[in-house]
Amino acid sequence: MSDLLERLRGRGWRLTAQRRVVAEVLDGDHVHYTADEVHAKATERLPEISRATVYNTLGELVSLGEIIEVSTDGRAKRYDPNAHHAHQHLVCSRCGTIRDVHPAGDLLAGLPAEERFGFQVSAVEVTYRGLCPGCSGA
Amino acid sequence: MSDLLERLRGRGWRLTAQRRVVAEVLDGDHVHYTADEVHAKATERLPEISRATVYNTLGELVSLGEIIEVSTDGRAKRYDPNAHHAHQHLVCSRCGTIRDVHPAGDLLAGLPAEERFGFQVSAVEVTYRGLCPGCSGA
DNA sequence: ATCTTGACTTAGACAAAGTCCAATGTAAGG
DNA sequence: CCTTACATTGGACTTTGTCTAAGTCAAGAT
Structure with missing residues (x-):
């Protein structure tokens, strides 16, 4: 950048x-x-x-x-700022901190044709949620 | 309900x-x-x-x-209101309409342990984006 | 059936996040 | 260095949501 x-x-x-x-x-x-x-x-x-x-x-x-x-x-x-690398997010449910993560596999493939309702699906956003080390410890 | x-x-x-x-x-x-x-x-x-x-x-x-x-x-x-069936969302990028969808497979499994950074990951939200039939036709 | 009580509701003040606007300032081409 | 179109500013305004003190009421007890 x-x-x-x-x-x-x-x-x-x-x-x-x-x-x-x-x-x-x-x-x-x-x-x-x-x-x-x-x-x-x-x-x-x-x-x-x-x-x-x-x-x-x-x-x-x-x-x-x-x-x-x-x-x-x-x-x-x-x-x-990391707009040039495809990635998803891992968010702490308590403090809101975000980390970039890179899931395996083709995420778009997870949605079968019969579940697309005629949409032209072009993108997927995945948000994983949980407690970060700091918040789960306390 | x-x-x-x-x-x-x-x-x-x-x-x-x-x-x-x-x-x-x-x-x-x-x-x-x-x-x-x-x-x-x-x-x-x-x-x-x-x-x-x-x-x-x-x-x-x-x-x-x-x-x-x-x-x-x-x-x-x-x-x-549809809280008793696990599902994800398909959102039209133009008009904002939301549909419930049911992707295949275990979504949590897509995130390898080395990508979890010590978080206790407990949930995934997936949002598919695209144009709905009405909006893509125009 | 009525009483009692703690949980529920209310209106309005407050707060956080973000947008809009008219007046003012300034980057960059001529 | 002039011009001017584009950028910045501060403050008012909007949207979304939270909080509080005072009043109200559902439901168990009598």
Whole structure:
């Protein structure tokens, strides 16, 4: 994701300080932040950045296919910078932490034709749920 | 789900007019309503029912395992009355319609031990996405 | 049948997450 | 360095959901 900014500029993206900071936050750790967490991290480097801009920028990155929006429960959406590798998610039922996982086999194949009701099925999302080591211990 | 009320009373549930109405709404059509939609339908039969009670009752029915909470996007949660048959969801990417589907095989088995990162994995949710017959035709 | 009591309901305040808008600022091509 | 179209800002607003204090009522006890 390091050449992300160049790639986006090639697509006519106007490069601003705010957008750079948001992209850097996502590029840093490999965690799935909420919009508010992204805003908090971005504020450390660019104190005057507004919440609206963070939301705008995240929305654009999603439309451009650079990050993935994950809404695992009724809480805040999280943003997954790992958009270029197919993967699924493992979510802690208590604290909401998300890990990327890679299940075996062809997930689409699990749905027989007679269960497709005429849909053109094009994608599968799988969410595994359970307690993470930290939460199950306590 | 017709004997739902009896079953719950057997478990010490106090049977009130409000709870009966909420249960009847869910029992009626086989649709996945949002909490607000349930409230609207309930209000038709019992005008003075409050939002808080609808939320409370839905929450109780979820804890009791009688209905399932589904959040397919970042929007409002939906409630699925079909809790006694394990099933997954097929969602139309354009119009948002949800169908219940029954994939083949053991879905939990798809996640190898080395991909579990110490989690106690207890559930899987699968969402298939695609275009429904109506939307793909256009 | 009526009483009692603790569980249930209510309205409205509150909170979290996100969207929208008009005014202002600025990146980048000319 | 000018221009201008695009980006940013702060704050109001919306949606979805939670909480609380006070009033109400279902159901077992008498």
